Amino acid sequence: MEYHLATPFPEDEIRKLKVGDIVFVTGTVITARDEAHLKALELHEKGEKPPVDFQGVGVFHCGPIMKKVDGEWTVVAAGPTTSARMEIFQDRFIEAFRPAIIIGKGGMGDRTSKACQEHGCIYGAFTGGAALLAARGIKRVREVFWLEELGMPECLWVYEVEDFGPLIVTIDSHRGNMTKEVKELVTARMERMLAEME
Amino acid sequence: MTDIEKVVEDTAVELLRIAVTELPIEYVEAMKEGLEETEGAVGRAQLRNILENVEIAREESKPMCQDTGVVAFIAKVGDGFPLRSRLKEVLVSATRRATGEVPLRPNAVDMFRGNTRDNVGLNGHVPIIYIDLMEGDDLELIAMPKGGGSTNIAAHRMLKPGLGWKGIKQFVIEALADAGSLGCPPYFVGVGIGGGEDLCMILAKKALLRPFQVRHENPEVATIEGELLEKINRLGIGAMGLGEGPTALDLHIELSARHPASLPVGVVISCWALRHAMAIISKEGEVEIDKSA
Known part of the structure; x- marks a missing residue:
């Protein structure tokens, strides 16, 4: 099924989505990678708030190339980065900030999948490396935070997006995890292959 | 100056x-062929996105x-x-x-x-x-x-020399299975063998640069390249690791002599954007x- 959703996503919309569905997002998507996740969680644990609200919007694992044109930030290239690096704290991030969709590439693991089930979130995979296609869906750069401190790839870029996608739902809120299923098949094939070579 | x-x-x-900004045309053609041979909608969407993206990059001279x-x-x-x-x-x-x-x-x-x-x-x-x-x-x-995603899935192992070619092949297959979806497949694979703990990695990286689908000059090595490429594709990782479409487009092996007690093997993997x-x-x-x- 194909869905066109606007942020903030209501939870019942998120719960409808299943692994293999295709989603296009309109609204707010905020980039966050390793450093931004860490910093946001540190603030949360101190009882402070990050400068932007992630609730109901998209969190994009992306370190873009940005350029200032006539004093305004513009996106040059903004494809997804490998989400697996965020697996170590994505569950805490989802619990603390309640985003609606995590956007990245390469899929994520059990901790994230469990947090998606508990808090009504999904993971949407964008084609890795397709940075210019992704940039076309970004209509405006609304704000940037932590640029000085974390640098261009790691800071928080707040984007206004329109029909951003196609995103393949590879983790739904019902413990479905497409990447994990493929990985298990690959591992089984590998084991058989290695045994046949003995 | x-x-x-x-x-x-x-x-x-x-x-x-x-x-x-300009992906070598040979790689683009190979992915177009891959798209023709891919049946699943998810895999086809990944390859179409890549091809469209490569086209925009060339037209607009953007990364x-x-x-x-x-x-x-x-x-x-x-x-x-x-x-x-x-x-x-x-x-x-x-x-x-x-x-x-x-x-x-x-x-x-x-x-x-x-x-x-x-x-x-x-x-x-x-x-x-x-x-x-x-x-x-x-x-x-x-x-x-070279991007970070595919760099992170490189693998290195000092094998026991007694394992020989069988051990090398098994290690390469394991390295690719471990890589899975993480480095933006379809992949290009470079394998470096011998030379020491450092040289095998450098050989593996430089192996990626041998012209596309040109096999090693030694026919025995060439045969092993073909065998490994076929096996890796049978793993079925697929485009972006979603289980459909090609897993690897090419594989090159470069060799050096080794210490009698050592069998160093390096595997360096590139994403589709080599x-x-x-x-x-x-x-x-x-x-x-x-x-x-």
Whole structure:
């Protein structure tokens, strides 16, 4: 099924989505990678708030190339980065900030999948490396935070997006995890292959 | 700056621009074939996105991927080429310029001070520069920026020599199965064997640069390349690791002698965006650029 959703996503919309569905997002998507996740969680644990609200919007694992044109930030290239690096704290991030969709590439693991089930979130995979296609869906750069401190790839870029996608739902809120299923098949094939070579 | 330094610097900037904006046409054709042979809608969507993205990059002269990687240069300096010890400084300066001009994403991170913002640092090791010597009067220069996702799935193992070719093959297959979806497949695979713990990795990285689908000159090695490529594709990782479409487009093996007690094996993997461009610069400063795979 194909869905066109606007942020903030209501939870019942998120719960409808299943692994293999295709989603296009309109609204707010905020980039966050390793450093931004860490910093946001540190603030949360101190009882402070990050400068932007992630609730109901998209969190994009992306370190873009940005350029200032006539004093305004513009996106040059903004494809997804490998989400697996965020697996170590994505569950805490989802619990603390309640985003609606995590956007990245390469899929994520059990901790994230469990947090998606508990808090009504999904993971949407964008084609890795397709940075210019992704940039076309970004209509405006609304704000940037932590640029000085974390640098261009790691800071928080707040984007206004329109029909951003196609995103393949590879983790739904019902413990479905497409990447994990493929990985298990690959591992089984590998084991058989290695045994046949003995 | 001398005239020849200027030519080399300008050429190095241009090579980086070509590498990140123009994917060699041979790779594009291979992915088009892969798309034709892929049945599943998810896999087809991934390959179509890649192909459309590559097209935009070429038309708009923009980096095809936001991760323009850590820059590497592979240089062969001819006996009579006038630029010698200053070559490294010139390539560092070209990297700084390309970061602003192409642009490239700033990707050099200092563990204490953070991102250096110009793709240069630390202690002269980034950009990575390999310099070799050759006969003649030319400079052969390759720019090869490589992204973090596929760099993170490289594998290295010191095998027991008794495991021989079977052990090597099994290790390569395991490395690819472990890589799974993480490094943006369809992949290109470089395998380096022998030489020591360091050289096998360098051989593996340079193996990626052998022209597309050209097999090793030793027919026995060529056969093993074909066998491994076929087996890796049977793993069924698929485009973007979603189980549909090609897993790997090519695999090259490079070999060195090894210590009797050691069997070092390196596996270096590239994402679908195997970015590189080469130029030959004559001592008079004439430049010939090669964009082929």
